[in-house]
Amino acid sequence: MHEMALCEGIVEIVEEEARRRSFSRVKTVCLEIGALSHVAPEAMRFCFAAVAARTIADGAVIEVVELPGVAWCFACSRSVEIAHRDEPCPCCGSYQLQATGGEEMRVKELEVD
Amino acid sequence: MDCGADPAGLKIVGMSSERTIRIERDILGKNNRIAANNRARFLTDDLLVFNLVSSPGAGKTALLVRTVSELKDSRPVGVIEGDQQTSNDADRIRATGVPAIQINTGKGCHLDAAMVGEAYRRLPPLKGGILFIENVGNLVCPAAFDLGEACKIVVFSTADGEDKPLKYPDMFAASSLMLINKIDLVPVIDFDLAKTIEYARRVNPNIEVLTVSARTGEGFAALYAWIRKQAGNQRRPVGDALR
Numbered sequence: 001m002h003e004m005a006l007c008e009g010i011v012e013i014v015e016e017e018a019r020r021r022s023f024s025r026v027k028t029v030c031l032e033i034g035a036l037s038h039v040a041p042e043a044m045r046f047c048f049a050a051v052a053a054r055t056i057a058d059g060a061v062i063e064v065v066e067l068p069g070v071a072w073c074f075a076c077s078r079s080v081e082i083a084h085r086d087e088p089c090p091c092c093g094s095y096q097l098q099a100t101g102g103e104e105m106r107v108k109e110l111e112v113d
Numbered sequence: 114m115d116c117g118a119d120p121a122g123l124k125i126v127g128m129s130s131e132r133t134i135r136i137e138r139d140i141l142g143k144n145n146r147i148a149a150n151n152r153a154r155f156l157t158d159d160l161l162v163f164n165l166v167s168s169p170g171a172g173k174t175a176l177l178v179r180t181v182s183e184l185k186d187s188r189p190v191g192v193i194e195g196d197q198q199t200s201n202d203a204d205r206i207r208a209t210g211v212p213a214i215q216i217n218t219g220k221g222c223h224l225d226a227a228m229v230g231e232a233y234r235r236l237p238p239l240k241g242g243i244l245f246i247e248n249v250g251n252l253v254c255p256a257a258f259d260l261g262e263a264c265k266i267v268v269f270s271t272a273d274g275e276d277k278p279l280k281y282p283d284m285f286a287a288s289s290l291m292l293i294n295k296i297d298l299v300p301v302i303d304f305d306l307a308k309t310i311e312y313a314r315r316v317n318p319n320i321e322v323l324t325v326s327a328r329t330g331e332g333f334a335a336l337y338a339w340i341r342k343q344a345g346n347q348r349r350p351v352g353d354a355l356r
């Protein structure tokens with residue numbers, strides 16, 4: 001599953017930061033995950049423990065800040081919130097939407113020691 | 114943040130090295146950087162690059178075999194094939210006389226930008242031509258991994274089921290063209306073209322749609338016209354060569 005590849009990406013980022021800022025233990029990895037991104041937060045938590053084993057992030061807890069899906073509705077000419085890509089505009093029912101936010105997959109911060 | 118406390122409850126600032134650091138880094142940042150390098154390289158080489166994605170068996174290789182056979186005399190064409198195992202697909206392309214590099218991803222279920230950058234270095238020069246990348250048959254994660262392509266083409270088979278765009282919205286949202294393949298099967302299977310297009314446009318109102326049959330060749334003239342238009346969009350000297 002691609003959560004594996006994403007978790008490997010997270011571990012790589014943590015290792016780079018550890019070299020740069022000299023810390024030796026990571027307690028928490030805080031992620032920002034958009035509602036329209038390619039991952040399910042639960043799947044990330046599940047995969048991370050396996051991928052992080054025997055790395056500097058071994059045992060770290062994943063915290064997820066979920067960001068809402070935001071789209072521009074061409075019919076109402078305004079920004080609306082959607083939870084999934086296949087949803088219509090909650091105001092007018094149109095599918096003429098352009099996602100403008102909610103695609104984030106970021107490591108926001110680390111609690112380190 | 115815990116600054117450390119002595120038994121009397123006094124805070125002793127700086128005793129613990131525990132701290133929170135803000136990094137704000139994109140999880141796919143590394144892949145995106147390599148993809149940007151690939152893209153710059155492709156532009157320098159005046160190369161139009163398509164990333165073909167689909168569920169397993171929708172007909173990507175069959176489509177490519179026909180396409181490269183029909184385009185190879187008018188311009189340089191190359192193919193990068195991604196599969197978990199075997200070199201069958203690259204062998205099918207090479208049988209047409211077109212160069213192909215096979216990438217085996219092993220357990221990996223998608224191509225990433227680094228794999229494509231490396232494979233590209235092993236291809237002969239394709240300046241002014243077209244590079245097709247056939248991704249691993251998987252409608253999930255190839256959507257997330259930019260390879261440096263001009264655009265993604267999602268190949269959809271009439272046997273796939275009309276609701277695939279709703280089940281795998283990321284892929285349809287990420288693609289510029291939905292190529293509905295196996296249109297020759299329509300008389301013998303239950304397939305609702307209008308519904309498929311409606312569902313795809315729910316998740317991507319801008320997606321273009323073409324229907325083809327890799328088996329009979331139906332619809333390929335329109336596909337080549339579409340490719341020609343993309344070449345124009347990339348502001349390259351457009352090949353009338355492309356017929």
Ligand SMILES: Nc1nc2c(ncn2[C@@H]2O[C@H](COP(=O)(O)OP(=O)(O)OP(=O)(O)O)[C@@H](O)[C@H]2O)c(=O)[nH]1
Pocket residue numbers: 167168169170171172173174175176202249250251294295296297298325326327328329
């Ligand atoms: N009837 C019909 N069959 C087709 C068509 N295109 C492909 N096929 C058949 O569909 C099967 C899969 O085709 P491939 O080209 O191998 O599909 P693919 O998407 O490359 O498959 P993977 O690389 O394994 O994901 C083969 O048996 C093809 O002969 C078509 O237009 N019509």
Ligand SMILES: [Mg+2]
Pocket residue numbers: 173174175202247
């Ligand atoms: Mg194939």
Ligand SMILES: [Zn+2]
Pocket residue numbers: 073074075076077089090091092093094
């Ligand atoms: Zn609206």
Ligand SMILES: [Zn+2]
Pocket residue numbers: 001002005221222223254255
């Ligand atoms: Zn994958």
